[in-house]
Amino acid sequence: LQAELDSALDSTGLGWYTHDDVLVITAIKPCAGAGVAARPVVYRILKGGNPQKLSQEIQQQVVPESWEPRSGNKIIVGLLPSALIIIQKPLVHAELQKKFSISLQAIHAPSRLNEQFKLLDQRGSVSCQRLPLEQVVRDLSQQFQVPLMLDVAALRGDTRVSPDTPISMQLNNVRLATALQLMLS
Incomplete structure (x- = not known):
């Protein structure tokens, strides 16, 4: 099926990916690692950074096409003090940690937060x-x-x-x- 979709959509400029239970055909080509599940990671904001501004910078600088609203990838601001919860693919998390190592530090998500994300499954x-x-x-x-x-x-x-x-x-x-x-x- 993957080869058929690639072949059928190649000349149209459209891309495709599966997200959970849904096949999505999109004008945005999926980023590398699109078939890998997104996961939440909590990042502590270092040196008194502004969460809103940092969130915008991340979305503009780290694989911008991956933040398309329907992708499910997002940044949650304000749920935890001095932290961002970022739901993204592992490759995007790796890129984010390279580019924003001065501003952010990945920390383990509190078990309560992990439990809440599991409820959504x-x-x-x-x-x-x-x-x-x-x-x-x-x-x-x-x-x-x-x-x-x-x-x-x-x-x-x-x-x-x-x-x-x-x-x-x-x-x-x-x-x-x-x-x-x-x-x-």
Whole structure:
């Protein structure tokens, strides 16, 4: 299948990758190591760096195409004091540690944080028909017994999705993280 997809898409300039349970065809060629799973790493910010500014610099300087919103790769700012949680592929983490060794130090994620990320790996079914995003997130929180909150303030700047966006999905045996990513993309 990989060879067929490569052959079919080569002349179009499109790329493809699989993310969890979904085959994604994209105008952005996947970065090296795209088939390898992303993982969260906590980085302690050194020398009083500004978390927001550092986050922007990382996304601009370290494999910029890998931060495409639908990729699931992201930087979480503000969850832990003086730290960034970066979810990325191992090759991107290695590049990040080379370029930002003066500003960041990788540390082990607290076990509680690792447990929370594992909760997102739970599989189940998601079925909704034109329900507001906010309601679907509440329902998933109850169904999977995971504390989920919709960051309404962050969505205000996103023109694609809002808390009232109607969601229609019928997914079976899907990871919770995948379902959430599909809803927010």
